[in-house]
Amino acid sequence: MNLEHFLKGEAPGWMDVKGLDADIVLSTRIRLARNLDGYRFPLSFTENEAHQIDVMIKEALQSIQNDEHRFSHFTVKEMPALQRQVLVEKHLISPLLAKKEKSASVHLSNDETISIMVNEEDHLRIQCLAPGLQLAETYADASKLDSKLEEHLPYAFNESFGYLTSCPTNVGTGLRASVMMHLPALTMSKQIKVVTQMLARLGMVVRGIYGEGSENLGNIYQISNQITLGKSEEEILKDLQEVALQIIKNERGAREALLKNSRIILEDRFNRSLGNLKYARIMTSEEAAACLSNVRLGVDMGIIKEVHLNVLNECMILIQQGFVQQYAGTTLQAGERDMYRAKLLREKLNLNNQMIKEKGEERYDV
Known part of the structure; x- marks a missing residue:
């Protein structure tokens, strides 16, 4: 290739x-x-x-x-x-x-x-x-x-x-195992700091989307083992598996609580984010990541039904600084990137809508 x-x-x-x-x-x-x-x-x-x-x-x-x-x-x-x-x-x-x-x-x-x-x-x-x-x-x-x-x-x-x-x-072992997790409910409910502190005590480390030194974008976190000496590969994997399952349980619980107590607020938040992605003319990478996170959570909760997760995954890639310029075919200034990013998102979500119409469906089944 x-x-x-x-x-x-x-x-x-x-x-x-x-x-x-x-x-x-x-x-x-x-x-x-x-x-x-x-x-x-x-x-x-x-x-x-x-x-x-x-x-x-x-x-x-x-x-x-x-x-x-x-x-x-x-x-x-x-x-x-x-x-x-x-x-x-x-x-x-x-x-x-x-x-x-x-x-x-x-x-x-x-x-x-x-x-x-x-x-x-x-x-x-x-x-x-x-x-x-x-x-x-x-x-x-x-x-x-x-x-x-x-x-x-x-x-x-x-x-x-x-x-x-x-x-x-x-x-x-030389082994670093990690899971990339979307944790919007724990973040929105201010529980993520407690989770991070708990992970540190267990010998785990929480990093941003691109690993060490990177920031959290779109409520996405990388969780990995910190210790490789004195533990077997099986022990490292077992410990991380248990931690991941507990975080999944906590995130699901936080999502259920938000849905139960704040459904209208959530629906407004999700649909505003979807509207921004569909119609905005200028969008920073931080804003785009936040909107994509909201829409993804809306899809997962069954509130947004007209967007497929595969489309959101592609959008997550497209919004990055390098990809925006790769598609533009030239180096762009920050303001130009924000305009071109918004254009790419509009086109991708419009393509999503066309695919739904061609299939004659009300939604894309996940």
Whole structure:
């Protein structure tokens, strides 16, 4: 596949709305951090070492490619800055990899559910994504790929500490498991701070939509394990699964309470947001994310019936700064981006309406 395939605004496979508990858990991510024995970590290696590692990992992936594992390889420094930003916005590469100047690359599966980053913070980062809450299944996919690569690559491993990584917080299993959750009711009812504090006590961390250092947009939070040393992979997954299920329960309870006590206020909020998305001529990314969050909650609650969640998922991608400029075909100033963003949203929601009319339905069944 060429790079243009991965720069489209279509929702990737890991955003399928049919995933388990997908009304709250947008996606599951498993990331495994690995380094190659005999080479300095990316924080201190030379360009020559970076190139050697890039070549070794590329050859290893080529040797295991089959119908199940087939990847497209892209060198980061050959990508224009805008294309790197789009890949960050689709969660296919990290913000750190996008800034790399030394030899660094990414290998992507065609359905965008697997992303293998080379020479980011570690030599190798295997990332698997899936829709809804699928921690065990997604880890099994990542572990299978990891085992195949380990047959061809000399991993840096210590009998006492486990897999060695650049950051001490990743030493051990090298496993970072996370779930991306839409938690509007907990946010609206001011309970999210209590949830965040509870998670910190349990050794979990809450981050924004693009991970460490990013902000919360549209009531979307990433919740992941913080400890990788001293726990097995099974224990890490079990702990996060239990936490995720408890948060799902709390969010559902908060939604039921809001619906019971404030239905008219909710209906007004949801429909105003839908009207803004359909008709606004200027829209910031923050406003667009807030409106999409409201409409998504309205769909989940059965109050808004004429919008499909797949359309909202695509809108979540389209509103990002990189995608807006990608579609415009040029670099835009902030005000220009806000106008073009509103235009893209109007077009996407108008297409949603046309699809409903063509099907002769009153609504799009989710």
